[in-house]
Amino acid sequence: MADSDDIGRAPIAIIPAAGRGSRLGRLPGSKELIPIGFESAPDGSRRPRPLLVHLLDRLRAAGIEDAVVVLRSGKWDLPAYLLDGRERGLRIAYTVLEDSPHVPFTVASALPWTRGRAVALAFPDILFRPEDAFAALRERLHAGDDELVLGLFPTARSEKTDMVELDRSGRPRRLVVKQPGSTLLYTWSAAVWRPSFSEWLAGWVEASCDPSSATSGAGRERHFGEAIQDAIDERRAVGARVFDDGRYLDVGTPDDLERAVEEALEESPSL
Numbered sequence: 001m002a003d004s005d006d007i008g009r010a011p012i013a014i015i016p017a018a019g020r021g022s023r024l025g026r027l028p029g030s031k032e033l034i035p036i037g038f039e040s041a042p043d044g045s046r047r048p049r050p051l052l053v054h055l056l057d058r059l060r061a062a063g064i065e066d067a068v069v070v071l072r073s074g075k076w077d078l079p080a081y082l083l084d085g086r087e088r089g090l091r092i093a094y095t096v097l098e099d100s101p102h103v104p105f106t107v108a109s110a111l112p113w114t115r116g117r118a119v120a121l122a123f124p125d126i127l128f129r130p131e132d133a134f135a136a137l138r139e140r141l142h143a144g145d146d147e148l149v150l151g152l153f154p155t156a157r158s159e160k161t162d163m164v165e166l167d168r169s170g171r172p173r174r175l176v177v178k179q180p181g182s183t184l185l186y187t188w189s190a191a192v193w194r195p196s197f198s199e200w201l202a203g204w205v206e207a208s209c210d211p212s213s214a215t216s217g218a219g220r221e222r223h224f225g226e227a228i229q230d231a232i233d234e235r236r237a238v239g240a241r242v243f244d245d246g247r248y249l250d251v252g253t254p255d256d257l258e259r260a261v262e263e264a265l266e267e268s269p270s271l
Helices: 051-061 077-082 103-108 133-143 195-208 224-233 254-267
Strands: 012-017 035-040 046-050 066-072 091-097 119-122 126-129 148-154 162-166 172-177 186-193 238-242 247-250
Touching: 012 051, 012 103, 035 051, 035 254, 046 051, 051 077, 051 119, 051 126, 051 133, 066 077, 077 091, 103 195, 103 224, 119 133, 119 195, 126 186, 133 148, 133 186, 133 238, 148 224, 148 247, 162 224, 162 238, 172 224, 172 238, 186 195, 186 247, 195 224, 224 238, 247 254
Parallel strands: 012 066, 012 119, 066 091, 148 238
Antiparallel strands: 035 046, 119 186, 126 247, 148 186, 162 172, 162 186
């Protein structure tokens, strides 16, 4: 796929939602629909605002109107709630996996839907600010020669995420995956990339699941940060947009879920 494709056109979002949410314990439904705060309904009433909706609203604010949600078989409450996305100003399609060995595999399963389009990778269980972060990432991708642009947010919780080391020019040099005690400042929780990176990623995932491949990770979980690190090591053009005043919260554990709910209530104390 040539890079002559018009990346000025809005990306198509890939939303990996094939996980089991096991870190949160037994749930009555998909973690992506856990209410975090409240919002106004079309009829003017108040209603709970599901976790995933925070992400969808940020995509729409960036002018992204097309999204592919990757489901695990059995998570039918997600399409039942979101339908075709029209209420959110989006066009949502779904692809369903029986199971997925890791997040890169989940993401790659949606790449056939994105041919010729730039991609925005958006995680449904992560809250972040600023709300226009994806718009800033789109601008960076369009303005330069980067093939992949990471959105970087400050965090002190290196044991739960991928920390990113930058070189002197501000480009990602190294990712440290879920290691406590890191002195690095930023994690990544959003990304946009060109069609050429989609092709590379599809090949990387295929090799990671092939036991005969020298770089195979077959039999163990692979992290998306490993793919990014390999792209950096291969000298692909990986850039970053740092949001020094931004906020990042992975709502994947009970303590972080409690924190997210408390912050949502603080923002709307009358509720």
